[in-house]
Amino acid sequence: MRRGVKGWMLAALVTAGCGMRPAENRAIVDSKVGQAQQGGLTLVVEDGLASVRELTPGTLVLWGNAPAFSARIDVSAEAPSDWLVMVRNAMPDAVLVAEDAAGGPLAQESLPQALPTVKVWRVALRAGTSVRLSVAPPDAESPEPFRFLALADVQEALPRVGDIYARMRRDDAARFILFAGDLTSSGTREELLEFQERLEAGSRVPLYATLGNHETFTRDAAEYHALVGRGSQSFVFKGVRFSVVDSSNGTLDPAVEEQLEGWLASSRDGTHVVAMHVPPQDPVGLRGGGFASRGEAAGLVGKMARAGVDLTLYGHIHSYYSFTNAGIPAFISGGGGAIPETFDGVGRHYLSVDVGADEALRQVALVRVD
């Protein structure tokens, strides 16, 4: 009888998505983000930094999840030559560089758009060739300090998220928003589409995200992968590396941790910002809102500290906390409006972060919305 009870419990845990590696499937799906073959094109977005929203003969629509990214395209003999390339969630000043395999420029024309983060180009692709498209603002590789905004946990407050974007618009220096998960309540396609529509309508800068545990509630974040991008990825902007990792199960899958180790190694001497949804360590230990294993959490923050990470940003806890983990400055900024932590005197908020390639972390400021 007792064995039966235990078996029932195990089965319940497994079916609830609580296996030994609950994030493994998402790590696998991550590797396929940004790849498509249709309409005469075979497309691979390098490092999966954009998701393919539409690929039909003559039309390519990408959702950018980084300030700068490149795509390699093989054009079949049957493909049309006239293409519209649309990048949503792009930097407002992003430009397209289209080159053939020999590095020669391709004919292109930028088409004006009403929304600041939507960029459209008309590009001539020659059938039977390979081309490379790069989308980035002109200063993407210059090392001057810059500002970005950190936000997390909008969830059911999606109808009111415009207030946050309105407050953000008052800051002309901010280049983009780094979002640490829980965009929506349950990660459905409808919710994510609404999130993106409200973002495009309300924000003058793009938003680059990792997923939160709420995104996993629908088909283990399949819609997030299709509409937004990878849960774990890394990009460099103006000499500062940003790495976001999928910690939505209170753990890092070993495959993701291996990826992170590579990113840590590549930026050991540079400025590195790491963001994830569930913080490894909850500063309120009695609550225990961090990782499921305190040993894993300590190992992770120690690894980041040894690699010289300059700043860690988290969500999941719907308030503002400033603390350190293994000596790294750490902030929880779950102020997107999801059921707020009461009695904290904070309310909806986000962070304004100034960083630089040569100066590392310069300043983190709390910005209240309400």
Next chain:
Amino acid sequence: MLFEHPPRSRWASLSLMVVLLTSTPGLARERAPGAEGRSEDAPLQAPAAVASPPPSRPGFQPLAVPVALVPGLLFHGLGPLVAGDTHTAKRLFAMEGAGLGLIALGGVPIALTGASRRTIAPLYAVTLAGFSVLGISALANLYSVTATAFEPGVAPPVLPPLELEVGYQYVNDAVFDYRHFVSVGAQARFESLRLLGGVRVAPSEGNTQVRLGGAWRLLGAPERSLLGTDGSALDAEAFGQFHRYPTEGFAVVSGEVALRGRLAMARVSPAMAGSFAEVSLGTSLETYTYPGAVSDGNLHEQLLFTFGYGVWLGRGGPFRGEAMLYYDHRKDSFAGGIRSRGGGVVGAFGLRGRALLTETWGVAAEAQVGGALVGRLSLLYALGGAR
């Protein structure tokens, strides 16, 4: 900064302990009229003065067993009710209702307050108390209809003053390299004091956990002389722990205190004779050290909470021991918490047993399912165990 949360959380921790202890059914009977004048170390006896004679232990009804599973795991008194044991059924329905009520009483405010740092400790206490009562009643529901087929076990009349153990531990954790451990331990029993120590070492990888501490019996008879008692007890525990992770490059040092209560379930119903419920509540403080240039310096708190439902093995002879199915909320163990879609809030589930097979030899075993799978099997050797 890390410790900007107010000192009020310390009071909240204390209130958390009080709520759970007062929610443990039956412990209050320590101060029942029949127990007046008894010294703290005197054996606990079932209350003698009752208005009506207690119901007798019911007979075994096979039909009640499947009913106790489905739909009995949803309606905890149904199995005993089908068996005609209305006394037990009423108790279990009441426990289930109380458990669900406590979960709602604590859980709804947690959701509404966004797990506020100001209120989380007492609300957590109420919620976990609810889960413990609900879990205990679910398992009691199964036990009450199956155990009537057998003669119930009894609390070991006497346990040896010193037990030594050596064994093997297997850990399968996707994020750690270690797998195989040597496990050694010792337990010394004095009058009201028990001293415990254990070491787990992964010889190939170097991961090492050292745990030392003790338990002071506040209520109930000492383990060395439980004869004539039902085994109910309340202990205050204190432990220190050092855990070194050489591959991951850190070590953790922690200290913890807890209260652990055990209630003989025969006090709830005769159908549950031979079983017990156990709840513990405490807190730990831990600090992490990283060799080299990394400096942490933080002191981390942790809520310690367990509940379980167990049975005594043996009926007064040389074979004596216990087995318990339990939940453990701690996240710094080898099992850790379950990595779920809710993050890392839920702890681990486990089954452990410990028994002396003869006057001097015994076995202990434990299996846990959390973020990792843990299994341990040990050989026990008792010194001075002549009964």
